[in-house]
Amino acid sequence: MVEAAHSLVRRVAASRTFLAGALLTGLLVATAVVSLFWTPYDAIVPDMPIKLQGSSAEHWLGTDHYGRDVLSRLMVGARSSIVVGLVAVGLGLSLGVVLGALAAARGGWLDELLSRISDLVFAFPAVLSAVLITAIYGPGAVNAIIAIGIFNVPVFARVTRAAARQAWARDYVRAALALGCSPLAVTWRHVLPNIASLLIVQATIQFAVAILAEAALSFLGLGVQPPQPSWGRMLNDALTYMYVAPGIAIYPGLAIVLAVLGLNLLGDGLRDLLDPRLRRLR
């Protein structure tokens, strides 16, 4: 056991991908948490006399067109990205796993029907569902979450279905069924634990996708509404003012890149670390 734990620690320490990803993701989360208690300046109240300033000792990343501190707004914006991303992925994960596990357990027409529906949703990028929802209910963070969440359902349903079908074919699962376990119990006790690591990796990567989608929706004005800061919205404002203050077009984009890069690296690193060959060591 001790040896196994040592081996895992060694592997974690050796995986540069995982470490870089964990570092960037940790930075993202830490920024959002710190912004709950402290930001250099108020992120929402305008201060017109100092609008569109470049970097300075007082305002490290300058100020926007209302004279608000860009760094403070980026910090609070991290919160929007994390909340929208987490809830959207959580929604897609919970619904997708149930549907995927059901399709794998039952098969037949139900499986076929669920596959067709997931094909349909795949032809519908998150932007289109957001447009539909926004058209009738108006823009907002909740509607953005629903749009991104809907897109995530078939992603998780497919991963779950494919992996669960492999698990169902294993001898010990067949044995459990033969011993009279119900399909639900088999799914819960044998199938899901087997595919959990796969789902964790997928969730990390979908989190990155969700942050990109949230940024695109806010950029179009379909996501988080002003004055609440969001990275996408800040880039939309920059379209008008970047000729005077290029900084406001650069920093929010960098924030998105670092967040997405971090989560993608974390996902890749986790995939390597959670490789099935490792599982017997734990």
Add this chain to the structure above:
Amino acid sequence: MRVSPMLEHLIRRLLSVAVTLFAASLVVFVVLEILPGDPAQVMAGYEASPETVEVLRKLYGLDRPPVERYLDWIGGLLVGDFGISHAYHVPAANLIAERLPVTLPLAAMALTIAIAVALPLGMFAATHHNRRGDLTVMAASQLGIAVPEFWFGILLVLLFSVTLGWFNAGGFPGWDEPLAALQSLLLPALALGLSQASILTRVMRSAALDTLREDYVRTAWAKGLTRRRIVWGHVFRNALIPVTTIIGLQMAFLIAGTIVIENIFFLPGLGQLMVGAIANRDLIIIKDLVILITAMVVAVNLAVDLLQAAIDPRPGHHG
């Protein structure tokens, strides 16, 4: 009578396209007109008097039974009658037809750039597996995946329009001036195309790596074929099959990308029409655009699927 497998495949795929589009149209209709939320009230605006709302309800036939409304909409779409835009008071079909010559060439240019960049880079990375060139390509694509295409577009504007002054920052001169039109589509197509290329490069690389391990490739080496014939004649051609599938799947994102990118470069395409329609609460246009874009994505996937059946060297593999 025996139908050839290719024809049978074609018929099966056309049926599934029809079912997909039917389902998509139901979803659009249900979300906009059946779920809670009054379309007449939305179009009239929330400050409108109940009388105005009733007038609009009559005008757009929203007082009729849902099944009738749905059949009317679909029947109209099939004969090219897309309804009258609520905001512009002109046929929606005209508005859409005016904007297709911007969006379609933009999407086509972006796709061409993505393919032209990704396939050679992916092949290069695969044939230099785990060497410095491969690692550089992989690092660049990892970064490219993290860069939102609209931010990349903004950076291109900052560099080429604001700093260097080589391009206009936006707008579209129309196809009467073909060179100027192409030029105004170039930066947005680059922004979209290179973003898509990041993903496609990885797909090409891993597909080529899989193919390189196949027995027939080893046989080809043993037969003494030149490296060039093996890499391009065997590996590339076979690896293209999974790559085309991903290209089809990426089309949904590419077209969604044009919606966003048009709004950076002030291009009068479908994306700008759509964002304007949301601001104007023009549900007629939104309904039509969403189903049209879905149809475009489905059509491209069908084309990819048929192309795949044509390039797949294995006999009888048409699924």
